[in-house]
Amino acid sequence: MSRTDQAFPRRLVSRAAPPLIVVGLVVLSLNLRPVAVSVGPLLDDIRRGVGMGATTAGLLTTLPVLCFAGFGYLAPWCARTFGVHTVVLASLVVTILGVTTRAAAGSSALFLAATVPALAGVATANVLIPSLVKRHFPHRIGTMTAVYTTALAIGLTAGSVLTVPLADATGSWRGGLASWAVPVLLAVVPWVALARRDVRPADNPPAALTAVSLVRSPLALTMALFFGLQSIQAYAVFGWLPQIFRDAGFSAATAGLLLGITTATSIPISLVLPGLAARGRHLPLVIVGLCSAYLLGYLGLMLDARGAPWLWALLIGIGGGIFPLALTLISLRARTSDGTAALSGFAQSLGYLLAGGGPLMMGMLYGATGGWTVPLVVLIVLLFPQVVSGLLVSRHRFVEDELDRRSVPTPAGG
Secondary structure: OOOHHOOOOOOOOOOOOOHHHHHHHHHHHHHHOOOHOHHHHHHHHHHHHHOOOOOHHHHHHHHHHHHHHHHHHHOOOOOHHOOOOHHHHHHHHHHHHHHHHHHOOOOOOHHHHHHHHHHHHHHHHHHHHHHHHHHHOOOHHHHHHHHHHHHHHHHHHHHHHHHHHHHHHHHHHHHHHHHHHHHHHHHHHHHHHHHHHOOOOOOOOOOOOHHHHHHHHHHHHHHHHHHHHHHHHHHHHHHHHHHHHHOOOOOOHHHHHHHHHHHHHHHHHHHHHHHHHHHOHHHHHHHHHHHHHHHHHHHHHHOOOOHHHHHHHHHHHOOOOHHHHHHHHHHHOOOOOHHHHHHHHHHHHHHHHHHHHHHHHHHHHHHHHOHHHHHHHHHHHHHHHHHHHHHHHOOOOOOHHHHHHHOOOOOOOO
């Protein structure tokens, strides 16, 4: 048994049956991406429907990373205060209210305001999932991370591909957006049962890790950098890959399909990588290999985007496998569930803040140069610190140990 397993406090394990927790994690993960990505395919219709200007639309597309950063930062505190299962349930309810309100919004101000709670709910739950895995499955972190990251990938692909058909089927963009409240409502069911069995904080709990204390941990800072750099790549791809293919001469439908290939590629990768990471096998080679796939995909786009577009989309999708790997490492670099929640909130909040500049940078460079060579070169350059930070966080160590060593007072005269 590893030191991590020995250190795991059994008193924190909920009495909820494992099958219910597995179902809860899967349905929760399926709903964490469609709320954010469903706006993009319908943005033109939304702008016309609520009278949204270009500036407001720009803010709308930036809201996901801002909400994931801000509300993700607060998630660990909420979990310690109210109970992690209760907070997840509340997050789902808030998401439903936000999704349905923005679908009915008659003005751009209301649409923007309703989008905030919709994203706040998924952002909070997003940060707490690694903690839930650590809490309920401390000996099966790789397996359960594979389960929920695969569900995340499926939800991401569904949100990207199905939103427009749902809008067509319901007769308007409002119906397309509101449709995503239905699976969130179904996800509430298992979490009602889980929240009733929640483990409440002790009256005088030991000092817990916080974002403030993690600032003193080199591992936590490196994890935040690694998460942020991989998020820059992901959001740049989600935001601009279709336009790159459009500029290469492909139709809008084909460009969307190519993005679908990129996102769908992460599904099988999410099934395999977390298990490899949990076993600690060949992590440096995996990190270098994933970043190399990004590199080859970007070079293909630069040199001949029309030559093998399916291959470039596939390679970039393989590179995106760095995301489930990053989530697995967050669970592996803390000893306890509370430590995992703190590290997840710290790394993801800072990481998403860093990632917020990715799509903006791509757009500015594209506008300044009139082409995609310079933006893609910048993404390639950013792969190198991503590799270095990934190699550093792949080493077997824990944030609690770093903070314990730093808190030991220096002997007088030493």
